[in-house]
Amino acid sequence: MIAPIASVMFLGLVLGLILGYAAKVFHVEGDALVEELIELMPGTNCGQCSFPGCSGAANAIARGEASVDCCPGGGRALAEAIAAKMGVSLGAGGKADSGPKLAQVAEHLCIGCARCFKVCPTDAVIGAAKQIHGVLHGACTGCGSCEKECPTGAIGLEPVPLTLRDWNWTKPALAG
């Protein structure tokens, strides 16, 4: 009677020790996921996701408080990458589904107030006070911060026209 009890206890002890040791050695930093997500984010801290900066959004996504497609700047590609990292499937629709958009200045409306380029997180808006502004498309993330600042509605997000370079075949639909 004693022997089996002892052996089971011994076994439990050894396994417990192994588990405890493994838990210590293979401990994953709680922030590892957040770090990976921050790495994926645009890093512009534009705030359009309504979280304090990209790290704030990454934390919220990691905690499950924000949707994976909350970042307007990252677009569908970022949403898919985050969804893959989080192991969730990205549904159709949502913010990220409307295709890429970049800021565009309507020259006849711009009064050169210089408010937009003060808020641009990537310095993509160029110009000076009393000068018509322009947007460097290569630097614009399409976050939309400038749109909210503009007093005349001259700057706004416009869909990027599809070019031969960007066009792609759709994924073919297969039978069953």
Added chain:
Amino acid sequence: MSAQGMILQTVASPHARAGESVSVVMLKVVATLVPATVYGFWLFGSPAFWLWLITIAAALVGEAVCLRWAGRDPLPLLKDGSALLTGWLLALSLPPWAPWWIGVVGGLFATTLGKQVFGGLGNNLFNPAMIARIALLVSFPVQMTYWVVPAGAPGLFDGLLITLGQMPVPDAMSSATLLGHAKTDLARGVDLLHTELPGHAFNWVGARVGSLGETSTWLIAAGGVALLAMRIITWHVPVAMLAAIAIPAAIGHAADPARYIDWTTHLMSGGAMLGAFFIATDYVTSPSTRAGQVVFGLGCGLLTWVIRTYGGYPEGVAFAVLLMNALTPAIDRLIKPRVYGRTFGGKPAPLQKGKSK
């Protein structure tokens, strides 16, 4: 005729197709089975025909019901011929005078649990016909080993009564297959040199005890050769499988003829030919590369011989094929063709300049 104002649909290349389709492939396979099947009907009479018909009908019904449940239109998918082929192959592996419900249960099992639960054509892991045969063999061992001698083929109506179980089969007609005899005798301690086989146990033209696919071995082999000629199958699986049965059998027989059956008998008996040409070559459940198919065929053959020789069942083709089916994903993972310009490991091949600078 002018090309002005034309708006055309654009699709990705290629704009030509080889013309084969799944249903054409399946129908060609079925066509190569016809001579062997008809010969079987002639040998065993109308009960074999009725069982064949019932089995195929059950397989088709099973497929149709599952497709309907899955919310798909069954008709176009039934036309691909895969359920027909499954039912046909199963019928060829059954005892020809088995009762009707064997065909019904087997046919339904094959297409529902053997195929549709996995997601339908192309997704099943195991050969549907063989999984149904094994399910029947394990569940109804008596009916599945009740073989008759090919004599006195009854008429069409009498045959139907036999299949429906309304007419008893005379005891004198029942017998065991050659492999069954051998296994029983060895188990009784009678060695193969002293076993007394009944006259109908083996016969070169096929007038012997067995399933439709076992008796008409030559016609099955001819059908297999036709498949090879039509390029529906390649030599890899059948040659590997038959060789892996024949070579160990020949070695064993040479070492101890009293214990091991010779290789010709092995190849001519049971489901060896049907298995090698029609069962193991099933596209869905066999590896997709040439090398993988050779490994698969060798495995099927060797396992068949091992099960026949050392196992509890006299016949092992179905078990062997199912076991190798289970290994197919692993084979496909491990055995891949070398990509052009890459090493076998998949790394870009090292640069070898023809001439130094």
Added chain:
Amino acid sequence: MGLRELLNGVRWGVHPHDDHKRPAADVPLRVMPLPERLCVPLLQHVGAPALPVVAVGERVLRGQLIAAAQGSVSAPVHAPSSGVISAIGEVTAPHPSGLPFAAITIALDGKDEAGDALAPHADPFSLSPAEVSQRIADAGIVGLGGATFPSAPKAQLGLKLAVHTLIINGGECEPYLSSDDSLMRVRADEVIDGVRILMHATGATKALVGIEDNKPEATAAMRRAAEGFAAIEIRPVPARYPMGSDRQLVQVLTGKEVPSGARTASIGVLVNNVSTCAAIHRAVRAGEPLYRRIVTVNGGAVAQPGNVLAPIGVLIEDLLAFVGLKEAPARLVMGGPMMGIALPHAQVPTVKGCGGILALTANEITDVAPSACIRCGSCVKACPMGLLPLELSAHIQAGEYDKAEAKGLDDCLACGCCAYVCPSHVPLVQSFYHAKGEVWKRAQQKKRTEFTKGLAQARTARLEREARERAEAAARRKAERAAQQAAAAASANTAGGASA
């Protein structure tokens, strides 16, 4: 493996039962009469688009430069005939999307007045390789087999990497097409001379001309033309698609494989098309820029199929009007049926790389809805690169682009063998195109993200610096003010003290 593969040792690819090359290939070459207008695209090659050097309303002559090369990998564009520039703008591109691209439209005057030729040279072998390359570049020559890589930078690369063998591609393995065949039959001397010039430009000592064995007339003509040039060898190769793919042709002719991701020049060979060689001959010897080429017009809907010498930039509808249509085509294809591009309509110009226009009937294209993959492995046996198309497709369907990449998506030639043989009609090539585009898009997005991240960090740093500087300035001012106040107080104290 069938008997044919056993005999010729080629295990990959497909062999269409009817290659539809004849009778079109046997019809004598026709010269297309000048149409009313031409739309000459600016981007007809791999690299940067050419920059227009003419203005709307300007009159141009045949062979005149109308758009100059931009950057090292680019090619100039020349006017195919005389006329007035009527527009510089967008026309529909020969692309399945139907999206526009930039082109120069010339309203032809029908006089076909020739401009000044580029500097012709009677003895190109007295020129340095660099000078020959310059002439090739000036003539706007690009790979005419369809790859359209500018020929001059390619030759220079060959020279730099010291290639020893030129592989001349006369495979023309695509069904229906016979433009290279036709060229070799009627202009074999030009091809051989072009090969010699190219050997001079690249420093290669040997040239192997691979011609599929279904073109005996071309092979005979080329053999005659190559007599007396020991360094040029005419080699018939088995007719098997895709023999005209450079990697496959190099393997068959030299027995060597081009490592994955590397150029053929890395193993000491350079592949050029026979039509490119003929164009090089014309450019260097006669100073003729590349403004016309032989185009096969074929397909069941064409009344008089055959090979047509047509100006580059001719609209497909004009070309089809010249050969006539028997019935409305179900599909228009630029290129061959295996890799060609389906065109959205016929108001699309031809480009330098266009060797064929097909007007196919519904019977010829046999579109069938895809059914489930039955894992038959036909695609695996057909793939000339040794890939597993069924697995790649499954990964792509599941959105696992990285896995598809790991299994060799980049090695895929998009040759179409897999989709051609697939009994389930799975649109494999479309899957691969889609996945390649997706992978490219993601890489672009990643680059962009890194770039904007850098910008954002620079901005944050700038804002911090500005804030710091403001704070420092404020502190300084405060300190100054305090000092002033202290000084004032001190002086007041002193004054008070003095007064006290």
